[in-house]
Amino acid sequence: xxxxxxxxxxxxxxxxxxxxxxxxxxxxxxxxxxxxxxxxxxxxxxxxxxxxxxxxxxxxxxxxxxxxxxxxxxxxxxxxxxxxxxxxxxxxxxxxxxxxxxxxxxxxxxxxxxxxxxxxxxxxxxxxxxxxxxxxxxxxxxxxxxxxxxxxxxxxxxxxxxxxxxxxxxxxxxxxxxxxxxxxxxxxxxxxxxxxxxxxxxxxxxxxxxxxxxxxxxxxxxxxxxxxxxxxxxxxxxxxxxxxxxxxxxxxxxxxx
Amino acid sequence: xxxxxxxxxxxxxxxxxxxxxxxxxxxxxxxxxxxxxxxxxxxxxxxxxxxxxxxxxxxxxxxxxxxxxxxxxxxxxxxxxxxxxxxxxxxxxxxxxxxxxxxxxxxxxxxxxxxxxxxxxxxxxxxxxxxxxxxxxxxxxxxxxxxxxxxxxxxxxxxxxxxxxxxxxxxxxxxxxxxxxxxxxxxxxxxxxxxxxxxxxxxxxxxxxxxxxxxxxxxxxxxxxxxxxxxxxxxxxxxxxxxxxxxxxxxxxxxxx
Numbered sequence: 001x002x003x004x005x006x007x008x009x010x011x012x013x014x015x016x017x018x019x020x021x022x023x024x025x026x027x028x029x030x031x032x033x034x035x036x037x038x039x040x041x042x043x044x045x046x047x048x049x050x051x052x053x054x055x056x057x058x059x060x061x062x063x064x065x066x067x068x069x070x071x072x073x074x075x076x077x078x079x080x081x082x083x084x085x086x087x088x089x090x091x092x093x094x095x096x097x098x099x100x101x102x103x104x105x106x107x108x109x110x111x112x113x114x115x116x117x118x119x120x121x122x123x124x125x126x127x128x129x130x131x132x133x134x135x136x137x138x139x140x141x142x143x144x145x146x147x148x149x150x151x152x153x154x155x156x157x158x159x160x161x162x163x164x165x166x167x168x169x170x171x172x173x174x175x176x177x178x179x180x181x182x183x184x185x186x187x188x189x190x191x192x193x194x195x196x197x198x199x200x201x202x203x204x205x206x207x208x209x210x211x212x213x214x215x216x217x218x219x220x221x222x223x224x225x226x227x228x229x230x231x232x233x234x235x236x237x238x239x240x241x242x243x244x245x246x247x248x249x250x251x252x253x254x255x256x257x
Numbered sequence: 258x259x260x261x262x263x264x265x266x267x268x269x270x271x272x273x274x275x276x277x278x279x280x281x282x283x284x285x286x287x288x289x290x291x292x293x294x295x296x297x298x299x300x301x302x303x304x305x306x307x308x309x310x311x312x313x314x315x316x317x318x319x320x321x322x323x324x325x326x327x328x329x330x331x332x333x334x335x336x337x338x339x340x341x342x343x344x345x346x347x348x349x350x351x352x353x354x355x356x357x358x359x360x361x362x363x364x365x366x367x368x369x370x371x372x373x374x375x376x377x378x379x380x381x382x383x384x385x386x387x388x389x390x391x392x393x394x395x396x397x398x399x400x401x402x403x404x405x406x407x408x409x410x411x412x413x414x415x416x417x418x419x420x421x422x423x424x425x426x427x428x429x430x431x432x433x434x435x436x437x438x439x440x441x442x443x444x445x446x447x448x449x450x451x452x453x454x455x456x457x458x459x460x461x462x463x464x465x466x467x468x469x470x471x472x473x474x475x476x477x478x479x480x481x482x483x484x485x486x487x488x489x490x491x492x493x494x495x496x497x498x499x500x501x502x503x504x505x506x507x508x509x510x511x512x513x514x
Contacts, residue, residue, distance in 0.1 A: 055385050082389055093386035095378075107390040156390075 005064070006031045006164060006196040007052060012061035014047060021047050022058070023220035034190055034197040036207040036228070038242060039217035040251065045200040046090070048217065049166045053085060054078050065164070083111065086157035086195075090169045092149040094141035094156070101127070101137035104155045113160070126155040130185055147178040151185070158189050165190060167199040171206045183209040204243055207231065216242065218251070281473050285399045295397050302405035306464070310366050310413060314359045318417035321354050322346055322424025330433050342435070343443040346425030351452040352512075355417035357504055360463030363410060364496035368471035371402055372492035375475025376485035384476070399476070402468045410464030411457040418456065455511040462507060463500050470496040 005028050012025040021044040029035045039045050050056045051063050052070070062069045070081050094103050104123035108114040114122050124134045130151040141149055150170065157165055167186060171179035183206050190197045190210075199210050207214055211228040216239050224236045234240055241249030329345045375398055378384050387394045422444055429435040471492045478488035 050385070053385070053389055055388060079391060083391055085389060087386070087389045089382045089386055091381055093382040095383055095386070097374075106392075110390060110392045 004031045005029070006033070006066065007198065008062070008064040009048070009051070010062040010064065012051060012058045012063060014044075014051065014056060014058045021220055022051075025061070025217075025220075025222055027215055027222050027225065029196055029198060031196055032194055034187075034199070034210055034212045036199045036201060036211035036214045037217055038201065038204075038207060038214060038239075040242070041202075043217045044220055045217055046168055049087075049168065049198055049200060052164075052166070053082060053087065083160070084163040086160060086162035086165045088150075088153050088157045088165070088167045088170055090172055092141070092153040094149060094152055096141050099138050100141060100144070100152050103141060103152060104159055106156065107160050111160075122159065123155070126159045127152070129158075129189070130155045131181070147174055147182070150174065150178075150182055154182070154185060154189065158193060161193055163195055165193075165195050165197045167197065167201075167210075169201055169203075170199065171201065171203045176205075179203065179206060180209070186210055204231075204245075277477070278469070278473055281476070282469055284395055285403050285469065285472065288393070288395045288400050289404060291396075293396065295401060298397060298401040299404055302401040303409055305370075306363065306367055306402075306405040306468075307409035307412060310359075310363050310409075311416065313362050313366055314413045314417050315420050317358045317362050318350065318355050318421035319424040321358055322350055322421035322426075323428045325349055325354070325421075326425035326428040326433070330429075339433075340443075342429055342433070343425065343440050344447045346429075347422050347444040347448045348452060350421035350425070351418050351448060351456045352508075353456075353504070355414045355421050356456045356459035356463060357500065359410060359414050359417050359460065360467060360500045360504075361497055363406075363413070363464070364467045364470075364493055364500065367406075368467040368492045368496045369489050371468065371471030372475040372478070372489045373485055375472055376478035376488040379476060379478050380481050380484060394476075399472045402472050403465060406464030406466075406468030407461055408464075410467070411460040414456055414460035415453075418453065451511065455507065458511075459504060459507050462503050466499045466503060467496045470499065 007029040009025040009027045012022050013020070014022040025048065027035075027048075037045050037048060047056050051058050052065065054070070058071055061071070063071050065081055065084070068077070068081070070077065073081070094100075095106065098106075101120050101123040102109075104126055105114065105119040108119050108122060120137070124137050127134065127137060132148060132151055132155070136144065136148065136152075141152065144152065154170075157167075170182050170186060174182060186197070186199070187210060189195075197210070199206070201207055201210075208228060208231065211231075213226065214228050214231055215222050215225040216236075217223075218238055224234060224239045226234065231239075231243055234243065237250050241251050325346050326342055330339055330342050333339050333341055333345075375384075378398070384394045384398070387397055426437075426440055426444075429440050430437045474488040474492040474495070475485075478484045
């Protein structure tokens with residue numbers, strides 16, 4: 001852990017029943033850094049960020065945020081840590097029983113940071129930042145396209161001006177143009193807020209746009225961690241195969257005949 | 258040996274499930290007494306359970322009261338005890354039929370929708386999103402529903418008692434030729450406070466069971482649409498069985514000699 005560490009996973013192990021998902025993760029994200037974690041489906045990437053949010057609890061090891069180990073911390077400490085974090089879920093995870101602006105302002109209202117018309121105007125401001133005008137504010141999330149839902153989810157993730165933002169596959173299911181729009185929004189939001197970002201993705205274009213550093217998760221371990229500039233010549237055959245999307249290589253997909 | 262291990266496995270699974278439900282119920286109840294309280298959600302659930310279930314409970318108890326009057330008349334006529342119809346209707350409705358039928362109807366109407374709604378929230382990561390937005394899912398989703406079940410089912414049953422007795426009155430007076438004033442007087446003088454109170458106690462317990470099962474199965478659902486479907490079925494079936502078991506236990510405790 002360096003002096004400016006924001007998040008550190010130290011020898012983190014986590015299993016679901018007999019399936020060992022994380023097998024000794026050691027990873028560090030520095031303050032203000034944008035780290036992209038790549039890896040195959042089911043490799044435990046989402047579990048990695050959920051271990052910081054307290055949604056999954058490591059069996060052993062430490063997850064350190066701002067010099068504080070948060071594994072097994074009290075409910076009050078957990079609340080304080082989560083208040084620093086914004087999260088963009090893979091499917092958006094917008095609440096479909098409330099309107100778009102209520103979704104965006106949800107965290108503000110629940111923490112008492114803003115209420116009523118103030119919360120609404122804050123939500124509309126942030127919707128503007130992600131390129132949505134106020135006509136969408138009163139719509140239901142189900143009335144929006146996939147790309148617009150992602151933007152609303154992004155607005156919800158940044159409305160509290162968090163110190164840390166997690167993006168779980170932010171461009172999955174979007175067309176290339178909308179993917180680039182979302183990538184650019186992520187870059188500008190992270191830069192404007194000065195936040196530390198961890199992004200999970202399979203999308204190499206996304207990784208190249210968003211990342212300062214890239215880490216690859218394979219079979220429950222971080223096998224490569226380097227600046228994004230080294231992504232094309234990683235010096236690691238696993239990363240090379242993954243980045244170029246080759247069927248042949250050391251990573252073998254199990255396909256049932 | 259195989260048979261014994263099969264029995265053992267079933268018993269262990271049952272005990273584990275019982276333990277999980279008990280922990281969930283304990284957690285839900287304990288959160289009922291600890292702030293913050295989500296007033297808007299509580300009101301929404303009170304309306305959902307109390308108002309939207311009223312038609313179905315009213316219709317069920319009305320026709321049950323009518324059928325009960327008709328059946329008991331034809332049965333009692335065999336030994337010239339037709340005059341006991343009003344007594345049988347009022348006693349059966351208040352002690353048994355109104356609470357049990359209301360409980361079962363609410364399980365179908367509300368327990369299923371709770372399991373489906375919360376289950377969908379689980380599989381679309383909305384519950385995870387709640388915890389990242391400084392909101393405890395138990396407080397936001399489970400507590401309002403349990404409170405609504407505990408308070409609104411007794412009110413529904415009280416209304417059901419009156420409508421059921423009214424159904425018996427309609428058949429007794431307009432179909433079987435009883436004297437209107439005599440029927441009401443006989444019903445009123447025969448019913449005791451304990452009959453009504455026992456029914457209301459049952460209603461409270463059934464309301465708790467229905468909402469607990471709806472929330473529990475929804476909260477624990479996994480694996481997409483199929484998982485939500487299974488959760489919904491399990492919520493209704495387990496509610497119905499527990500209502501019938503609890504009905505016997507409460508009847509024993511109130512009326513055993």
